[in-house]
Amino acid sequence: MEMDQNRQFQYCRSQWTYLHNSQHTEREIRGLPFTASNIVGMSNAATVYVNVLYKPEVRSSLPSPYTLTEGQTATLVCTVISANPSTLITWKWFKSDTPNTFLHTGSTYTIHNIQRGRSGSYNCTASNAVGTSEPATVEVDVQFGPSIxxxxxxxxxxxxRAILTGNVSSNPLSTVSWYDGSRLLKFEDKVNSTYIIIEKARCTDTRTFALTASNVVKMNVTSSIQLIVNCKPVSEVNTITLGVPDGIVFSTTVIAYPKPQYALLFENGTKTRDILDSIDVNAINNFTIHFNKTIINQVDFGLYHLFINNTFGETVIYITVIPQRKPDSPRDVETICNVKSAKMQWLSSFNGGDYQSFAVYAFLARQEASRSEHVHDKGENILHSAQLYNLQPTTRYAFYVVAHNKHGNTSSEKTECITLEEGRNQAPLFAGSIAGTLGLVILIFVAVFFFHRHYTCIIRVERRKGRKKSNNEESSPYTTMTEHENTERNVYDELTLDQSQYESVLMKDCKGNDIKLYEKLQKPQNDNKMHLNEQMHEQPSEGSSKPSNGPSTQETTCEYTNTSFQK
Structure with missing residues (x-):
């Protein structure tokens, strides 16, 4: 019996162990009924209250990543969502890369004026009597503008080979641009390093380049990079001719690095005397050398050598000093002829040591036809141009360029060209064609109009002839009566026999001034005659499908008037 009791009690302990290990909460297992039994029987039920203890669970409500700009305040919050016991909670904040370094011991961690180095993963844990929670992690992203x-x-x-490089630190990554002055050389997006390459650097590549970087935090952060190219002196000219009146004054500009040395010598290599010199620094690799002598002697005329050198090489400029004179002739003259104008261009030559100007002339049969305005000298070996106007089309002209200074004039070689043919003006021709077309249309319209009237008049004549012939054949009383009429009626009968003459007469205008004569002929002879005339008017016209209403007074006037004129 004692063994059975032990077994029963052990069974109850197994039930409790199960409940405890299942990690049910206190609320889920509160009021758990508990009974004991043996071979005699089961005890009354007893209620056992179980309190399950467990470590905290934590969570952060911040977005991940938690983004803010450098210099702002970061507030990191950690919250316990479940714990037993929920009192006496202790907190710890630390970064993932330094877990043993505790940053804060509260549920809220505030970082004032956060800097770019504070970006990273931040963890918080909560602890109670049971244990420590799993960490809640917040990714902090501190953004900042570019620095170069x-x-x-x-x-x-x-x-x-020249390589210019730059490193850009920024969050997020920046877009970068390389500039030479205002000229864009290169553009790259979302980079942290950049470079440009000049394969073969030249002396003229010495300059300052600009590197610009931008991101969403800050725009147009710029730094400058200076490229310096070591090179021997280089000059734009290697010969200079000076026409001097009473002194020597001249200068020349060279580019070089480092700063050059110079010496002005006579052609035979001896040093010059009493000629002052100086050098101006225009830029890090640009220099102007000046020479000056106020009083010149005969021995000062001639050829000089100006030697300019540095550690990378030497250049020589040849200088000829001569007395002032008239300018050299303009050269390389080109002429382009238009219809009534011409354009000329030429290269200037040595000005003779004095200021010179130019003028262009056009000649026709050795007579001046046109000249240009004066053209100011821009310097030796510079292209100049001028226009000539008021020329005649399709005409050959001779052209000259004349250089002038106070010592005299010189002319270029003669050039010739023929002006172009003047193009015909199409506007008057077009207007004339339009006017001619309109006139022709009007003429045709008028001709058709008069032809229509003429044709209508012919038709009337034919109809009258038909009626006359029919009436004469069918009305014998009328014929008998007409034989005894006066001579005017006989004249009419005689004229009706000549058809062609009658028709030609009728082609004249029927509106003549002979209506009075017709009215005279229309006077009735007797009553029988009037009766017969009425019967004739009721007869249809020959070839007509409608009854004739008889000729109008105007139509009759046409017949009798014209007939009378023929007699």
Whole structure:
């Protein structure tokens, strides 16, 4: 019996172990009925209250990543969502890369004026008597504008490869641009390093380049990189001719790096005397050398050599000093002829040591036909141009360019060209064709109009002839009576026999002034005659399908008037 009791009690302990290990909450297992039994029987039920203890569960309500701009205040919040016991909670904040370094011991961690180095993963944990929670993680993203790290000056030798580099620190990544002045050289998007390459550097590549970086935090952060190219002196000219009145004054500009040395010598290599010199620094690799002598002697005329050198090489400029004179002739003259104008261009020559100007002339049969305005000299070996006007079309002209200074004039070689043929003006021709067309249309219209009237008049004549012939054949009393009429009626009968003559007469205008004569002929002879005339008017016209209403007074006037004129 004692063994059975032990077994029963052990069974109850197994039930409790199960409930405890299932990690049910206190609320789920509160009031758990508990009974004991043996071979005699089961005890009354007893209620056992179980309190399950467990470590906290934590959560952060912040978005991940938690983005803010450098200099702002970051507030990190951690919340316990479940714990037993829920009192005496302790907090710890630490970064994932330094878990043993605790940053804060409260549920809220505030970072004032946060800097770019504070970006990263932040963890918080909560602890109670049971244990420590799993960490809640917040990703903090501190954004900041670009900063550029460059080598301020890069020096290379001429013809060598030059590489200019820059590193850009920013969050998020920046877009970068390289500039030479205002000219864009290169553009890249979302980079943290950049470069440009000049394969063969030249002396003229010495300059300052700009690198600009931008992102959403800050725009147009710029740094400058200076490229310096080591090179020997280089001049735009290698010969200079000076026409001097009473002194020597001249200068020349060279580019070089480093700063050059110079010496002005006579052609035979001896040093010059009493000629003052100086050098101006225009830029890091640009220099102007000046020479001046106020009083000149005869021995000062001649050829000089100006030697300019530095550690990378030497250049020589040849200088000829001569007395002032008239200018040299303009050269390389070109002429372009138009219809009534011509354009000329030429290269200027040595001005003779004095200011010169130019004029262009056109000649026709050795007579001046046109000349240009004066053209100011822009310098030796410079292209100049001028226009000539008021020329005649399709005419050959001779052209000259004349250079002038206070010492005299010189002329270029003669050039010739023929002006173009004047194009015909199509506007008057077009207007004339329009007017002619309209006139022709009007003429045709008028001709048709008069032809229509003429044709209508002929038809009337034919109809009258038909009626006359029919009436004469069918009305014998009328014929008998007409034989005894006066001579005017006989004249009419005689004229009706000649058809062609009658028709030609009727073609004249029927509105003549002879209506009175017709009215005279229309007077009735007797009553029988009037009766017979009425019967004739009721007869249809020959070839007509409608009854005739008889000729109108105007129509009769046409017949009798014209007939009378024929007699």
């Amino acid at each position: 790290q460059i080598q301020a000056v890069t020096i290379v030798n001429e013809t060598e």
